[in-house]
Amino acid sequence: MAATTQAKAPKGGHKYQAVRAYLADLIVSELAVGDAVPSERVLTEKFGVSRMTVRQALDALVADGVLQREQGRGTFVAPQHTDFEMRLTTFGEEARRRGMVPGTQVLESGTTPAGRLVAEALGCGEDELMHYVERLRFADGTPMGVERAWVPVHLAPDLLDDGVPDSLYDALKVRGHAPTWGEDTILAAEATAKELALLAMNGGRAVLRAHRRTFSDDGACMYSQMCYRGDRYSVVVPLREARPTIVPRVQPDADDTADGADG
């Protein structure tokens, strides 16, 4: 181990930042996913800092998701996060656009009454019949998420006649209900025991849940719940400037005189 030369801390920076910068550079330039980073002892000697300082640097990189600790084994370069954009696309499309091969394992499919939650999301009766599909989604062979989807039977009675279609959106489109917009509600959560096992997560339990209402021009056509693994998945949200706020031109009770319309 070539730990003889002492690295210098950047001017004005904390000592741990030098260790952190060194490791970040090492990860990008020399190490591959799954490689171990130098041990705490080696780093302590190389930088002439305390073990606590080294741990602080490692902790920061673990918190960033760049490194992952494995109990009793050491600290390793974590697999990259896959940044999906929340768009009205299917999992398969998003994976393909990132140069990954999507895969699917159908866990369950059938017909079920909507129930309260789904009925509320789709604005229908609780007894309305739904196609229900539960799938494990893969990217390049790695399980990335568990998807559950509900589609009103009356919109597409034959939806599941030939098995679960690869793309529910395409299947809806073919039947005249092309998805045109939707809303995702995103929640941080912990995986259930079942999800943990399905997603083969062996580090943390953090997952990202995305609950989606999908609409076609004639109304709500699908409700779905995706559970993405937190250690491999990140979300990109495109932002744009907010539209101007609309304020009534004449404030009937004009007690604050001038600044009614600042938009």
Place this chain on the structure above:
Amino acid sequence: MTAADAARAAAILAGLGGVENIEEIDPCTTRLRSLVKDPTLVDVAALRAAGAYGVMTTGRVVQVVVGPQVDTIASDLADLM
């Protein structure tokens, strides 16, 4: 704006309790986030009938889910207010 668009905007405004009840309306990507003076004057059924896909009320903030037509509706609302 078409007559149908204007009628829809007028129905939404009425559902929110009329222009007198509006403090401001903030158009988002799929929703109109409205700050109203008196939330009891908001008529959810009327908003639904006007084409809203959902109405969420928190205190004086009423979110009306209208979908991507939000741009058209917002400019029609601005004309009516």
